[in-house]
Each structure stands twice: as structure tokens, then as C-alpha cells.
Amino acid sequence: MTLLLGIESSCDETAASVVKNGRVVLSNIVASQDALHIEYGGVVPEIASRAHIERILPIIKEAIAAADITVEQLEGIVVGNRPGLIGSLLVGVAAAKTLAWSLQKPLIAVDHVIAHLWAPILSGATVEYPALGAVVSGGHTSLLILDDPASVTCIGKTIDDAAGEAFDKAAAILELGWPGGRRIDEAAAKGNPVYKLPRPKTKGERPDFSFSGLKTALLYGVRGNPKKIHGKIVFPRKANELSEEEVCDWACSFQQAAVDSIINGIRTALANNTVRCVVTGGGVLANTYLRTQLKALALEFHIPVYLPDSSYCVDNAAMIAGLGFHLFENGHREPLSLNASPRGVAS
Ligand code: KG4
Ligand code: ZN
Numbered sequence: 147m148t149l150l151l152g153i154e155s156s157c158d159e160t161a162a163s164v165v166k167n168g169r170v171v172l173s174n175i176v177a178s179q180d181a182l183h184i185e186y187g188g189v190v191p192e193i194a195s196r197a198h199i200e201r202i203l204p205i206i207k208e209a210i211a212a213a214d215i216t217v218e219q220l221e222g223i224v225v226g227n228r229p230g231l232i233g234s235l236l237v238g239v240a241a242a243k244t245l246a247w248s249l250q251k252p253l254i255a256v257d258h259v260i261a262h263l264w265a266p267i268l269s270g271a272t273v274e275y276p277a278l279g280a281v282v283s284g285g286h287t288s289l290l291i292l293d294d295p296a297s298v299t300c301i302g303k304t305i306d307d308a309a310g311e312a313f314d315k316a317a318a319i320l321e322l323g324w325p326g327g328r329r330i331d332e333a334a335a336k337g338n339p340v341y342k343l344p345r346p347k348t349k350g351e352r353p354d355f356s357f358s359g360l361k362t363a364l365l366y367g368v369r370g371n372p373k374k375i376h377g378k379i380v381f382p383r384k385a386n387e388l389s390e391e392e393v394c395d396w397a398c399s400f401q402q403a404a405v406d407s408i409i410n411g412i413r414t415a416l417a418n419n420t421v422r423c424v425v426t427g428g429g430v431l432a433n434t435y436l437r438t439q440l441k442a443l444a445l446e447f448h449i450p451v452y453l454p455d456s457s458y459c460v461d462n463a464a465m466i467a468g469l470g471f472h473l474f475e476n477g478h479r480e481p482l483s484l485n486a487s488p489r490g491v492a493s
Contacts, residue, residue, distance in 0.1 A: 148221045152467025155238030156230025156258045158189045160201040163463035164213035168471030171268055173212035174464045177201050180325060187324045195233030202241045222251050224470025226258040229490035239486045253480045254470040257490040259286050260298055262427030264468040265454030274422040278415055282408055283428030284310035287355045288492035289415045295472045300492045302353035302411055309408060310430045312357035316400045319365050320393050321385045331433050334401040337394030341367055343403040353411040364400050405436045416447050423450040432459040
């Protein structure tokens with residue numbers, strides 16, 4: 147039996163988890179910072195790293211207690227050390243290194259984006275490789291070919307906004323609040339896709355993504371074409387002039403366009419690559435319409451498509467400990483000089 151402690155602090159969730167043999171989650175503690183960033187309408191890196199410092203030790207203690215183990219029983223410490231906000235990552239890395247040193251346990255480092263693709267395995271999926279990985283989150287929209295859980299080639303990514311970022315910006319345009327993905331999802335459920343919005347494609351063969359044109363089309367659709375008056379950009383309408391029905395219809399139209407772009411990218415990747423399944427992860431996988439469309443894609447391509455349970459969509463440390471188990475089993479160990487990096491394989 148191998149018990150690993152996972153630590154995650156790449157953006158605005160402070161998380162720790164104890165996972166047995168990479169699959170059995172004994173504890174999964176996530177402290178969201180949403181309340182701290184809400185008034186700014188997005189994550190403020192300096193606030194995020196300060197909050198991680200305050201929370202990291204209580205969260206680790208809570209994860210150990212909830213797993214009903216002692217730290218001595220751990221076989222190793224796994225940390226997501228890339229990619230992400232550097233100030234945030236450094237807090238998790240410093241905590242992991244300190245624990246590994248003081249307990250004399252092995253230290254393992256994982257790429258947070260690749261770790262998202264371990265999430266379906268935590269819910270029982272048996273992933274066969276090579277697999278096509280789709281990470282759709284607030285920071286990434288990446289298509290990866292996985293030769294095994296940790297050997298990855300990026301074959302497509304967003305050239306501007308990440309999909310989750312586009313959902314957050316769309317919610318801001320519709321004045322639905324932040325974080326926006328879930329709010330768009332909820333509003334879309336009450337609306338119809340009556341407005342025409344583009345399904346942006348990038349030029350060339352690669353299944354890359356682009357969401358900034360879609361966001362601008364939504365902005366102009368909702369508020370009208372802007373004019374420059376005395377050097378200032380002025381929109382003819384305000385979002386709060388829309389009826390509730392119109393807001394829901396815009397949310398639904400946006401959601402369909404964004405999800406169609408994601409599905410089209412996956413479709414191109416499946417047409418151009420031979421893989422045994424599709425494995426998905428990231429916060430946007432919580433989206434109801436995306437999940438429905440991915441299930442339809444599985445039937446269309448006669449291929450298993452593995453989705454994470456909703457509790458493992460957003461950033462969490464169980465996926466970190468899970469991928470860490472694979473590396474641990476294959477002999478990976480990091481020195482105490484381990485550093486954090488804002489960039490990873492898919493960024
Ligand atoms: O994976 P995650 O926790 O953070 C990153 O690693 O980036 O993803 C957070 C993103 C946010 O942009 C949030 O708006 C989006 O996931 N999200 C959703 C939904 N729930 C969360 N997007 C669409 N529909 C949802 N239901
Ligand atoms: Zn993430």
C-alpha cells in the first residue's frame with residue numbers, strides 16, 4: 147500500500163489530499179479563494195499567494211486528519227510545481243520540500259495540467275494509452291497525446307484566452323458575477339441558443355483554439371457596436387437593459403459556441419491521431435453542455451471518453467497525488483533544490 151500526500155497551490159485553490167495507490171482518495175481538502183477575489187472579478191496573484199501562505203499548513207493538517215493517518219505512514223510528498231502563478235506555486239513547493247526534508251520522505255513533482263487528466267482515474271476509469279487528453283480549464287485549453295500518464299505531446303492549445311477564462315469573461319459581459327463558468331451554465335439551462343455567434347477556428351491543420359473573437363462577438367451582440375465619442379469607447383446599450391430571458395438566451399448561445407469550438411478541436415485531433423480513448427479534465431468539464439457533447443462524441447467515434455467527477459474538475463490535490471503515484475512507481479524522485487515554474491508542457 148502506497149500512501150502519498152498531494153499538494154496543490156498553482157492558482158487560487160489551496161489543496162491537500164491523501165491518496166492510496168494513486169486511485170483511492172482518503173481525503174481531498176480544497177480551500178477556494180473565490181471570496182477573496184470576487185470584488186476584483188478575477189484572480190489577483192499577490193492576494194492568492196498570501197492566502198496560500200496562511201492556509202497551506204492547516205489544509206495539509208486537515209488532509210492528514212481526514213485520511214485518519216499519521217504523517218509517518220506517508221511514502222512520499224507530491225507537489226504540482228508547474229505551470230501556474232509563480233508566487234502561488236512557490237508556497238506549495240516550499241511546503242512540500244519542507245515536509246519531505248523533515249520527514250525524510252521522497253519528493254515528487256508533477257505538471258498540474260497533466261495531473262488534471264488523472265481525475266477520471268480517481269473515479270474508476272481505466273485509461274488505455276495512447277490516449278487523447280483534453281484539458282479545459284481557467285488557465286488552459288490544451289489537447290495532448292499521452293503515451294502514458296506522464297509522457298505527453300501537446301498537439302493543440304488556445305492562442306489567446308483559455309476556455310474557462312472565456313466563460314468568466316462572458317459572465318462578466320452579462321453581469322452574472324464571478325467565477326462565471328457555473329453561472330453561464332445555470333443561465334444557459336433556462337435559455338435557448340437564439341443568437342448567432344462565431345465558432346472561431348485557427349488557420350492550419352493543428353487543432354488550436356481561439357476564444358477572444360467569440361467573447362468580442364458576445365460583447366457587441368449584447369451591448370451593440372461601440373462608437374468613439376470624444377476619444378471614449380461608448381456602447382449604445384448596457385447589459386442590465388436586457389430582460390432575464392435575453393440574458394439566458396445569450397448565455398446559452400455563448401455556451402453552445404464555446405463548447406462547439408472545443409468539440410471541433412477534439413474531433414480534428416481524433417481524425418488525425420490513433421488513440422485508444424479520450425481522457426478529459428479541468429474546471430470547464432463541470433459544464434453540463436460540454437459533458438453532453440463529449441458523451442455524443444464517444445458514440446460518434448466509437449471510442450471511450452472519460453470525464454472527471456464534478457468534485458475532481460476544479461483544481462484539487464487528489465489528481466496531483468494520483469499522477470505522483472505513477473511517477474513514484476517509476477522511480478521518479480526530485481532533489482530538495484526543486485523549483486517552481488510558471489510554464490509547463492502545455493503552456
Ligand atoms: O481547473 P480550474 O479549477 O482552474 C485552472 O486550472 O485554471 O478551472 C476553473 C475554471 C474557471 O474559469 C471556471 O469559470 C470554469 O473552470 N468553470 C466552468 C464551470 N465550472 C467551472 N466553466 C463552464 N461551466 C461550468 N459549469
Ligand atoms: Zn487547473
